[in-house]
Amino acid sequence: MNQRNLKIILCIPRGFCAGVTRAIETVEKALEKFDYPVYVRHEIVHNKYVVDKLKEKGAIFIEELDEIEDYSTVIFSAHGVPESVKSHANSKHLNSIDATCPLVEKVHKKVKRNFENNITSILIGHKNHPEVIGTMGQVPHGAIILVSKVQEVEKLDPNLNVAYVTQTTLSVDETSGIFKALKQKYPYLKEDNDICFATTNRQKAVKEIAPKCDKIFVVGAPNSSNSKRLVEVAIENGCKNACLIQNESEIDWNDFDNINVLGITAGASAPEILIDNILKKAKNYFNIEIENSDGKEENLNFKLPKGI
Ligand code: SF4
The missing domain is CATH 3.40.1010.20 (4-hydroxy-3-methylbut-2-enyl diphosphate reductase, catalytic domain)
Known part of the structure; x- marks a missing residue:
């Protein structure tokens, strides 16, 4: 024919990408190194094929630490986790391994530094994405504000002392539009996103x-x-x-x-x-x-x- x-x-x-390769390798190595069971909190990376392959090798995926026994081994996904999850892991004496991508960790550090300097962080990102939940959870409630659309910038208090950070996986062009709106309200901001x-x-x-x-x-x-x-x-x-x-x-x-x-x-x-x-x-x-x-x-x- x-x-x-x-x-x-x-x-x-x-x-x-490098962060995903590292996260998958972390689970594979943990399965070799530690006794069964090895838990992974949330999908290690957002892909069903990858998750299914790791399940076949023995990894057990959970959403919350309440689901697992004290003293277990648990891996945190590449998206990062709020501080409250790390505290919870400590209180359960878990052997926790943090596969948060180093580029997401960089954003966590910025947000913490802003908080120490009395600066409110504005996070440009998508509500409910695990990376956003993790970044928001690095500092107390109110010390970081999530903005997902240009229109949301209008509601922000112009008298705040702010710095901005972004989710690592946003669209470069869309983020630039939100930045322009922020810059009008806070003229001292410099364009410097965290898109990886x-x-x-x-x-x-x-x-x-x-x-x-x-x-x-x-x-x-x-x-x-x-x-x-x-x-x-x-x-x-x-x-x-x-x-x-x-x-x-x-x-x-x-x-x-x-x-x-x-x-x-x-x-x-x-x-x-x-x-x-x-x-x-x-x-x-x-x-x-x-x-x-x-x-x-x-x-x-x-x-x-x-x-x-
Ligand atoms: S932040 Fe970038 S490099 Fe890191 S895991 Fe996400 S996409 Fe990959």
Whole structure:
């Protein structure tokens, strides 16, 4: 049978970042080093495939420390935890290992420093995301204010002495809009966001390929903040037909009329095997030609956390 041609542009970089690799390795090493059971509080990273693989290896995922016995081993996820969770772990004499990404920890330190200097932190981020809950929980209630939209800046007290921090996985452009509104209210603020290198690089890559693509798949979980931002960036930059998928089973390969160029990227918590599976499946339907985007691969590694 004659197959139609399909060009696939793969974003570089895509998929796992240094913080995610470190968090997964932390769980794997803990499973080797400590007696059963090894608990992980919250999904270690937001990806079902990764979590399922770690479950197969023996990790037990929980949401709250009340669910586990005193003196157990528990790993905190890459998103970070509020101080109250660390205190709770101490009161239960847990062997806790903190896999919070070092770049999230950097934001925690800033917020604590602001508090010590009587400065109110404004956190630009998404309500209820675990990273935001963790960052808000570094200081007492009221010492940090969450802002998710430009309109929310209007409600802020102009007389406050403030500094701002951001969630690490936001859209660079959206954050810049909120910053401009903050700057009007607090003219002394300087633009300096905490969006991490991995988020920035993946957004830059998808921004570059978006105008060339008829369709873009972002491989990632529905609760992965950085993956959802990649879809938004693709749409805003010229590819209206961009969507989030968890794996190749969600693709309707018969729905490719008028699609000649397909772009693919993956959020920072999505493993490369999910992309390999898409490419394998695509070969059943099309003559595919693969092109890599112009970006650079990342080669950063973070040291494993204490206790591992
Ligand atoms: S996306 Fe950024 S902040 Fe999150 S784990 Fe990766 S490097 Fe760390």
